[in-house]
Amino acid sequence: MNHHDVQPVSPLTLTWVHRQLDPGERIVGTEVLHGGITADVRRLTVATRGGGTRDLVLRSFVDPFSVERAEDWLSREAGALTLLAGTGVTAPGLVAVDPTAAHCAYPSLLMTHLAGRTVLEDEGLETRVPLLARKLVAIHALRPAERPREYEALTTADTVVVPKGADAAAWAAAIDVIRRPAPRYEGRFLHRDFQPGNVLFNAPPDAPSEAPPDTPSDGPSDALPARSAGTRITGVVDWAATSWGPADLDVAHCSTNLALLHGPAWGQRFAEAYEEAGGELAAAASERLYWQVRDPLACSEEVRLVARAWRDAGRAALTTRAVEERLDAYVTALMGVLG
Template identity: 75%
Template structure:
């Protein structure tokens, strides 16, 4: 077995657990740490098969995470629901949500082809793909509803970036002081954004990209489609500029998605998720830099968030 870096090594109990869920005659021949995750350790396992070939699995391990059991149960629920829906998601192999067998709560799943794409090049072609994929997720009708969405941000926890437009942020915070508007529930990914979508991109033709997978279903829940749209919008704004955050809801509707009926209701969800990002700027920008977007310093991302929140209040308010 070859480890590509020291962080890839499996802990003894976890290694034994994985081995018990391989097919007869298979063995682990390679382990590689995957970067970009925030809440969990991710590893790609290369499995040697009986016929001399290989296949890949992905191991997701939650280390010292308070809500690991809930998140893993949500993810298992989603991965069990999605086969046959047309939504490309990993296949469930095994789960240990309470660390009964592994050192930490763990999930073993199939590996999907493709890669995340965070560059500006080809974005105009990818945004409609993201919108269509999200509309397809919202069209899934689970036999049993997952748990209701969680939105932890409050008017008191918002972190206003240094040098931000104080008037715009004060107005935005006032928006989320109001009760959430009524909504028609949908199946939500709840962390749908470019970092959780895999693409196949022809090297010579970025505009020919296609989606090969949607990953990280640990927050799957039931709630307003607007919330998923708002989350992807703010991530596009931080990655590529505020104009792309404003563009995404239009692309979603063009793809057949249905948003809240009134501008004020839409504004509520857009602002709520935008302000939620204020508490996580450092956390989300680091994986982006590790993935090659070294221009996305914490300060640069804070500036884009300020511009986006201000644009929301000017354009939709």
């Protein structure tokens, strides 16, 4: 899956998009939206009949790996966006979907554009983590009339990639954990890719994207930046992996991303914030460990892709090696606390 070089929008796809517009509207601009791994995403600026403009977002799967799975992913996303309309969880509105590329050059989904931006920098994280936790609790509280399909595990004990120089004993113990049968759980509506890259904030775009090298963010701090006042979530995007399963899975995924973006302690802090917001996780430590460690082990298989996406989004210091080191530290910490 290589999305470093985004493909141009084909005339075939543009023709399909034009058929979804209101009479008299036309596309007057396109902008590539970076930060994703599995899809090419663009903002399309549409001139309206009244002389104004509105924005849409075009999401297309272009590489062979994603194209093979696009019908499932895009159908699930379209269903989720339809379900979320009118709930308290703000998500894009579905405009049209072509999951099999019957009309487009590649499988594609067209949706409304939400205000806000993703925020991946360290500054203001103390404020954003509780907001992320409360939003995830709200997602898990949804009770759709028709449940999405059961979650997929995404990794096995035999496919984990242990980083070079990692704590071999900790990783071996973690891998043994996921060899066990999955614990019983109470099902919840899952986003399944809930993490900072898929959450939009009203934060101003002029905040620094990287903490200075001499001030690493390896854990929570008591200082709250003044610019964090009034920060709020404006929406959640990328619902292609919507599933039914344990809340622990979504919490573990966001925890892993926070640990790799900002330092291992932030992963553990998110699980705490989720419970503080009223969310419920597995009661037994052994069950919680099973779900919590499964996600970083899955991440081990795609560290290079994740690190590159974050660098493209402005986190230049997050080299593959830097992310591997944080992943090792996080897995080791989980095994020390819960193992």
